[in-house]
Amino acid sequence: MKKIFLFLFFISILGCKKHNNYADNQTVEKIDFFLKNTSNNKYSEKEQLIYNDKALELLMNIENSAFKRKSMDLVIDNYFFLNQWEKYNKISRELLEISKSANDTNYIAKAMRYQGNYYYKKEVLDSSFYFYNKSEFFFKNIKDYNNYSIVLLKKGIVQLELNDFFGADISLTKAYNILKxxxxxxxxxxxxxxxxxxxxELKEYDRAILYYKDALEIVTNAKLETSEHQTANCYNNIGLVYLDLKNYEKAIFYFKKAISEKRLKEESPLLYSSVIDNLAYSKLKKNDYKNIEKLFFESLKIRDSLNYSSYKILTYIHLSEYFYKINDIIKAKKYSFNAIETAKISKLPYYSIAALKQASIVDKENSSKYSEDYVRITDSLQIVERNSKDRLARIQLETDELKKQNLVLEERNRDVLNFLFGTILFVGFLYYMRVQRSKERELALKQAHQKANEEIYRLIISHQNQLEEGRDLEKKRLSKELHDGVLGRLFGLRLNLDGLNSFDDADAKQQRLEYLNELQIIEQDLREISHELSRENLVLINNFVAILNRLVEEQAKVNTAKIKMIIADDIQWDKVSNIIKINLYRILxxxxxxxxxxxxxxxxxxHFRTDKKENLLFDIEDDGIGYDTTDKKKKGIGTKNIVERTQQCNGFIDIKSEVGVGSKIIITFPVDSKTIKI
Structure with missing residues (x-):
């Protein structure tokens, strides 16, 4: 369809111009005839290639013109679909040269993209990145955002394969924002x-799952399902993320969903082998050994038949892990050795590292040798990767320099625009300064109000300390009274009762009854003293709690939301420093x-509570509209003050929020030490 569309597009252009100054009518008609037959599916690929070659032969003999460049573009596109990569490369270079001589930016950009495609096919990723980067610059410059997004997508994939994950993230995000x-x-x-x-790869697993699910939604809604089985691929990718997260239940769930796709094994055997291998490995990690040996060997058989060495190495490593787990050391060594040998033959250093790591685990006798090889290959790979990233940086720098040169040329025509922009900016700056000063005054008033509140609260705490000192004196008095009064009376009663032991007459019995009454009086006195001490301790503990309750009651009067506060009984408030109490009050x-x-x-x-390490935990949660925590504009002065107060007390804060769900702040404070216990 794409070839037919390009052909019709070419015909429409040709129909408008009828004849080209650089080619006679007969030549134009022949080129038209050959290109038309190249796009005709009734011919075999061999016949299509012959027609495309004949069209190219005619084009090479005419002078450089817009017609020639457009026709060569169609010829290159045909070579792409006919899988003729060397011809594709040669003609794209020729198109680049004639486009440069004609200063045709559009076809310069396209030719560079074709060169990037060629080097990507040949796995020369540095060169591929170079041409994609150049092509990106030209497409952006001519504001061809459709082709610009395509090049960004291709460039991002190259960066991903070169392990430049941050660069890939930037390129792919730009591409997606245009493509969507x-x-x-x-x-x-x-x-x-x-x-x-x-x-x-960046270990941002939540974001990865969201992207894969969005991709799955696109496949479902747009009905993109082909023999490549995009749905199964999405499920497999989601399962791999959960495998990395060690959530083996969910990983198994998604791998099974992938396997359930119809005709997956027949139409995409490589993907099927990956899914069953991943499923078996997830079950292995979960210690569920049922059928996993069968799955591993089925995957290995498919991969062996397709001769995909890298995939075979992974299955060998997984089999080695499996047999090592079931204590079959001989087979564990065998498959780790198979992995190492396959990696050597295939010259796949990354897989060699994984194979050597597994071998060092299962073959203890040769562990040191494997470890040395592991370190050696890892070091060499790091050097290669570093050099590759340096080359990417140099290419990007060259492109940036081109951009700077282009900007210098454009600035000559921007004097009036810059003046207008400068005037608007100046007026905007004055307005901003005015608003900022207003905000600063408001902030100063708030800070003054906060300081006043803190001073009041310090006075409250100071008063509490004085009360505690008074209670300590009262306790000493009660202790002295117990010792000197109650104990003395008990001692006297004991002596008197002891003296009556030898008497059993009516007077002795009467005296015993009197002494028993005296004991009851002493018992009542002790009970009253005990109750008084308990009340004092309860008042001491609940003093700060009462302050918190009053704050919540005051807020409930002005807040439309229903407020519920829970304070655990086991919190030792007397151990919490006054500084933490002040900041805790202000944070709430x-x-x-x-x-x-x-x-x-x-x-x-x-909710106020303590954890197992005796840290003080405070969290406040609401079911409001929530906000995006990554949006810096949403983080106002209030949130900043909460964070700063937490840090002043050596605490730890975690703010969670989701749009439409609500927000939650979780703060951990040290209770009886300067740092949080871990």
Whole structure:
């Protein structure tokens, strides 16, 4: 379809211009005839190639013109579909040269992209990156955003394969942001799938899963399912992320969903072998050995028949791990050796590293030798990777220099625009300064208000300390009273009762009853003293708790949300420093105010407790509108103050929020030490 479209496009252009100054009518008609037959599916690929070669032969004998460049572009496109890569490379170079001589930026950019395609096919990734990078520059310069996004996608995939994950993330994100505005669903799927792989490599697993699920949604909605089995590929990729997360249950779930795709084994055997190998490996990690040996060997058989060495090495390593786990050391050594030998023959250093690592585990006798080889290959790979990244950086630098030169040329025509922009910027700056000063004054007032509140609270704490000192004196008095009063009376009663032991007359019995009454009086006195001490201790503990309750009650009057606060009974508030109490009070106050202003919440939950390490935990959660925590604009002064107060107390803060779900702040404070216990 693409070839037919390009052909019709060519015919429409030709119809408008009718004849070209550089080619006579007969030549144009012959080229038209040959290109038409090249795009005709009734001919075999061999016949199509002959017609394409004849069209090229005629084109090479005419002078450089727009017609020639467009026709050569079609010839190159045909060579691509006919899998004639050397001819594809040769003619794309020729197109680049004639486009440069004609200063035709459009075809310069296209020819460079074709060169990038050729070197990517030949796995010369540095050269591929170079031409994609140059092509990107020209397409962006002429504002051809469709081709610009395609080159960014290809460039990002090359960067991914070169392990330049941050660069790949930038390129692929740019490509996706353009492509998602189009109906090019196949490339949107490719961009999302590649972004998922980049995120997984960067260990941003949540983001990776989102990208893969978005890719799956594109496949489903746009009905992209082909013999490549995009749906199964998405499920397999999601399963791999959960495998990295060690969530083996979910990994197995997605691998099974991938296997359930119809005709997967027949139409995409390599993908099928990967899925069953991943499924077996997930079950191995879960210690579920049922059928995994069968799955591994089925995967190995398929990969061996397709002669994919890298995939075979992975299965050998997995088999070695499996037999090592079931204590079959001989087979474990055998398959680790197979992995090493296959990696050597195939000259795949990355897989050699994985194979050597496994061999050092299962073959203890030769572990040191394998470890030495592992370190040697790893070091050499790091050097190669570093050199590769340096080359990418140099290429990017060269492109940046071209951009700078282009900017210098463009600036000559921007004097008036710059003046206008400068004027607008100056006015905007004055307005910004005015608004900023207003905000600074408002902030100063808030800070003054906060300082005043803190001073009041310090006075409260100071008053609490004075109360504690008074209670200590009262306790000493009660202790003295117990010792000198109650104990003295008990001692006297004991002596008197002891003296009555030898008497059994009516008077002695009467005296015993009197002494028993006296004991009951002493018992009642002791009970009252005990209750008084308990009340004092409870008041001491609940003093700060009461302050917190009052704060919540005050906020409940102005806050539309329902507030629920839970304070664990086992918190030793007397051990919590006054500085932490002050900041904890202010954090709670600030959080409640933020929720009241912005969250639109219906329910607020506050919880104070301690963990197993005796750290003080405080969290506040609401069911409001939430916000994007990655958006710096959403982080206002209130949130900044909460973070700073937490840090002042050597605490740890975790802010979680999701748009439409709500927010949660979790803070950990040290109780009786300067740092949090881990």
């Amino acid at each position: 505005k189009t109906d090019d669903n196949q490339r949107i799927y490719a961009a999302l799938n590649s972004l998922g792989t980049v995120s997984s 106050q600030e959080a409640l105010q933020n929720i009241n202003k912005h969250a639109q919440a219906k329910n607020i939950s506050i």
